[in-house]
Amino acid sequence: MSREPVRPMPRGRLILAILGALVLAVLIVLGAILPVEFNRDPLGVGKLSGLSRLWAPDETVVDPASEGAARAREYDLPFRTDVVEIPLGDFLAGADQSELEYKVRMQKDATLIYSWEVVGTAEPRDFRYDQHGHTTPAPGQPMTVATYKQAFGLRQQGALTAPFDGIQGWQFSNSSERPVVVRLRLSGFYALIPAGQPGNEAGIRANVPAAEARPATTSP
Template sequence: MAEAEIATPLSPRRIVLLTASAAAVAALIFTGGVLPAEYHRDPIGLGRLTGIDRLWAPEEKVVSATGDAAAPASRSYPVAFRTDVIDIPLHSGEDPAGGADVEYKVHLKKGSSYIYSWSVGGIDNPEEFYTEFHGHTVEAGKAMTVAFYRKATGTSDNGVLTAPFDGVHGWLFQNQSIKPVTVHLRLAGFYELVPDGQPGNEAGLHARRID
């Protein structure tokens, strides 16, 4: 029988060269392939040239378009967006002629919204100014549906309203101080103004539209 051949052991120099070559190949694979495909990083441009970088995609977490609420996150409205400023003068709470309280509302379709901000100056004690933020239906011959959103004293408020039903939605402002004051109200959203003398604007207040 022929004697088995004995493999020649690798020299230290050969081992170093093979190890270095393997490390270089591994580094090239990681830099040119793994980084572009997995981390969207392409330091040497190989991912772009080979198209590997197109394999990368961030982790996705799909959520419902309605979020945690019943209403959708996106909504279209039948009326155009608008912004208005309304100045509402109120007499002193002690004026025998009256005029210390005024209602002002705008018309909203169910699901339509507006952002609001109002303030009144010249009152030393905020407890002397009262507001009711509410809405109601205006259908002739039908029982009125009413919703109260906020009843409070104070000289300012900011927020957003989404109408729970078709109707007029806004405020009763009541000055209980001894000074005449003016409420500065700003609205922005998808609403329609109520004509003079109709429910919601019996006082005939005129808004200044801001385009």
């Protein structure tokens, strides 16, 4: 039995078939593969069909009000950034020149990002710091105090969330044979303390060179 020869598809129909296959392939990629594999949904089909959920990992919902959970906070104080250069004399200059306290005023639950380093000595044992905070009560009222770290070292960086309304910062002490400068960088929600008030009895000025921050002390 003889077979009839297969007629080739007309050129026009062949082109339409190829174009249709290409369009279908593009739709599959845009509507299914991208939402499932790459979380991209240019046509919106993944969202409507639920395919985009196949890409997402399992979720664990955390109640922000629960104990120990990270909380998003808003503050009344504006965000600010300051650089404070604190000159300290050598140990022969006496305690009034070789050590001081520098703090900032913070409200309860406000956050401070800090970083400081000592310029002028390479020996960590020459420099001691006491990071702490306390309230500023009226005369006759009790004071709340929190000590965070007491150590020797030439640098520190981190974040602090104030446990109460009050002042937070450091006591810096230089016991080396040379004057040094503490370069302190602060960012967050706090207020600088005016010269002469508790936390800044030395009258340190922020955002000026060390020689201007405390003119009576010579910087290295």
